[in-house]
Every structure is written in structure tokens, then in C-alpha cells.
Amino acid sequence: MELRQIQYFCAVVETGSFTRAAEKTLVSQSAISQQVKALEAEFGFELLHRHGRSFDVTPAGELFARKAAALLEQLDDARFEAEGVANGWATTLSVGYLNRYEGWEVQAAVTAFAARHPHIPVHATAGSHDTLYQLILRHDVDLLFSDRRRALSDAFVNRHLFDGWQYVEVSEASGVAWASELTVAGLAQLPCILIASPDQESIEREYYRDVLGFRSDFLFARSREEGRMMVAGNRGFMPIEMREQTDRTGSAIRRIPLVGQSGQLKSEYYCYWPKDRTNNLIEEFADILSGMFETAR
Numbered sequence: 001m002e003l004r005q006i007q008y009f010c011a012v013v014e015t016g017s018f019t020r021a022a023e024k025t026l027v028s029q030s031a032i033s034q035q036v037k038a039l040e041a042e043f044g045f046e047l048l049h050r051h052g053r054s055f056d057v058t059p060a061g062e063l064f065a066r067k068a069a070a071l072l073e074q075l076d077d078a079r080f081e082a083e084g085v086a087n088g089w090a091t092t093l094s095v096g097y098l099n100r101y102e103g104w105e106v107q108a109a110v111t112a113f114a115a116r117h118p119h120i121p122v123h124a125t126a127g128s129h130d131t132l133y134q135l136i137l138r139h140d141v142d143l144l145f146s147d148r149r150r151a152l153s154d155a156f157v158n159r160h161l162f163d164g165w166q167y168v169e170v171s172e173a174s175g176v177a178w179a180s181e182l183t184v185a186g187l188a189q190l191p192c193i194l195i196a197s198p199d200q201e202s203i204e205r206e207y208y209r210d211v212l213g214f215r216s217d218f219l220f221a222r223s224r225e226e227g228r229m230m231v232a233g234n235r236g237f238m239p240i241e242m243r244e245q246t247d248r249t250g251s252a253i254r255r256i257p258l259v260g261q262s263g264q265l266k267s268e269y270y271c272y273w274p275k276d277r278t279n280n281l282i283e284e285f286a287d288i289l290s291g292m293f294e295t296a297r
Contacts, residue, residue: 003075005039006068008032009047013057013065080119092121093281096141099126100195100224101164101269103243105292106145112288120281128196130203136274143282145289147241148268149207157278159271159286161293164241166258166265171234172251181257181264182237184213191236192216193227208239228253241267243293 011021012032022029040047047061057065080091093113097106110122125132125141129149135141145161152158168187170177176190192214196204201220208214219236221227227238231253240255245264249255257264271286 001039001042002035005035007072008035009039009061010065010069010072012036012048013061014069077119092123093143093285094123094125094141095143095145095285096125096127096132096135097145098132098147098269099128100227100240101145102240105243105289109285109289109292112292113285116284117281128200128204129207131197131200136272139277142277142279143271143273143285145271146269148270149211152270155275156272157275157286159290161269161271161290162243163266164243164269165245166267167240167242167255168237168258169228169231169240169253169255170237171231172254173234174237174254176237176256177254179256181259183259185215187237188215190216191219193219193221193230193236193238195221195224195227195238197222241269 008021008025008027008031011024012018015021015024018029018032022032025032036048045060046058047064048055049058095106095110106124110124114120114122123141125135127135129146132141132144132146133150136144147164168182170190174190176182176186179186192208194201194204194208198220201218204220205218208218216236219230221230221238230236231238239258242255245257259265271289273282273286
């Protein structure tokens with residue numbers, strides 16, 4: 001039994017045609033037919049039941065095709081990974097993204113990248129700004145999508161993606177639910193709900209209190225979904241950013257613009273990665289992600 005015989009047989013089953021299988025594998029139809037017959041002769045049973053110019057796959061053929069296709073895929077993965085090691089290519093990609101961002105672009109970029117490179121595992125990790133920053137310093141992720149809180153470093157590639165409009169989400173049961181806009185000072189009497197892991201709570205609290213000027217008490221959720229449930233229960237408000245400025249809002253949870261003296265507040269969003277760790281996969285993913293934000297404009 002030869003590898004090419006298995007490849008030809010799987011191509012015939014996948015395409016449902018000797019002609020299309022020949023086109024896919026770039027060999028003649030007669031060569032494929034001969035190799036499949038040789039495979040059947042070696043096995044001692046039919047894989048295909050032929051009648052005229054058509055055929056049906058036998059139960060034994062269906063079983064063999066299913067398991068053989070999985071083995072061929074594993075062999076292809078092994079070849080690709082071995083080639084990557086031999087040539088010093090990156091063979092995985094790890095992306096960190098901000099856990100409170102509302103948009104679809106990061107997920108779409110991961111999907112597009114995975115479609116281009118089915119052999120390359122893509123790992124995505126959500127976290128707060130400082131959690132992500134620590135991950136990339138430890139080389140636990142290759143690239144970050146996050147808001148800007150620090151001065152841009154020359155040691156990093158800093159690609160600006162968009163400016164996010166700041167909003168707060170409140171319960172319809174809240175006393176401020178029907179405000180057209182809100183200020184940080186106007187929210188001082190309401191608890192502020194932030195998304196952070198236990199070890200990041202103090203960092204998030206200090207940023208919102210000392211940098212953004214929030215004077216609220218702080219509550220913490222571990223995920224956006226948990227935070228939204230706390231908002232729905234009227235336990236406080238939750239700050240969020242949106243790529244687009246919009247007047248759309250929900251009913252049970254209302255989304256209200258957060259404003260300052262010069263109008264609605266904004267945050268800058270970037271993708272970042274260390275210059276000395278740049279590789280072809282990181283640059284390609286960054287290009288895809290940038291394209292998602294360009295398309296969405």
C-alpha cells in the first residue's frame with residue numbers, strides 16, 4: 001500500500017468523480033483508476049462498487065476513506081511543522097485581546113487567519129490591560145490588541161487601529177437610565193463595575209480612580225457577561241468602549257455616552273508586539289486585524 005494510492009482514493013471519494021479527482025491531484029484519470037484498483041487488490045475487497053461510468057462507495061470504502069483522510073491530514077500537519085522547524089518559521093500564534101472590548105473584529109481576524117493557515121494553531125487570551133501587558137513581557141502572547149494607557153515604547157511595533165468612544169452601561173432600573181449623557185462626576189454616587197482578575201483589581205482601581213478620575217466605589221466582575229448581569233441587577237454602572245459613536249441602546253441595559261468638557265470621551269486602541277520578536281505570522285495577523293477595522297469604517 002502506497003501513500004499516493006491512499007491520496008488518490010480519498011480524492012475520488014471526496015470529489016465523487018474520477019475526473020475531478022484527476023484534476024485535483026494533477027494526474028491522469030486512468031492512473032487514478034489503476035492505483036485504486038491496485039489498492040483494492042491488495043486489500044482483497046471492494047472499496048468502490050462500479051456500474052458503468054459511475055460508482056458507489058462501499059461501506060468498507062466509506063470507513064477506510066474517513067480514517068485515511070484523517071491520517072493524511074495528520075501527515076500534512078507533521079510535514080508542515082517539520083518544515084517550519086527546519087526553516088526557523090513560527091508555527092503557532094498567540095493573541096491577547098482586551099476582555100471588555102465590544103466589537104467583532106478580533107474574532108473575525110482569528111477566523112480569517114485560521115482559514116489561511118489551517119495548520120497553525122491560534123491561541124487567543126482575554127485579559128485586562130495590565131494582564132495582557134505582563135503576558136507579552138513574559139512572551140506568553142505574541143501580539144496584543146488593547147487600549148493605550150502608557151507612552152508608546154520604541155521597543156514595540158505600535159499600530160494604531162481606531163479611537164473608541166466611551167460609554168457606560170446602566171440598568172433600566174437605575175436613576176440615571178434615561179440621561180442623554182453622563183459625566184464621571186455625575187456617576188460618583190454609583191458603584192463602578194470593572195472587569196479584572198483578582199490580582200489585577202488594585203491596578204484597575206488605581207487607573208480608573210487616579211488617571212480617569214472616577215470617585216465611585218468599585219466592584220469587580222471576572223468577565224463581560226458577569227459584569228452585565230451585575231449591571232442588569234442595578235448594582236452599578238460598567239464603562240465600555242465602542243468603535244462607532246451610536247445612539248442605539250438597549251432596554252434592560254442602557255448604553256449612555258460618557259462625556260467631558262470637550263464632548264464624548266475616547267480611548268486609543270492599538271495592536272502591539274515587541275520589535276525583536278517580529279515574525280511573518282505576527283505581521284500577517286496584524287495586517288488582517290487592521291483590514292478588519294478598515295472594512296468596518
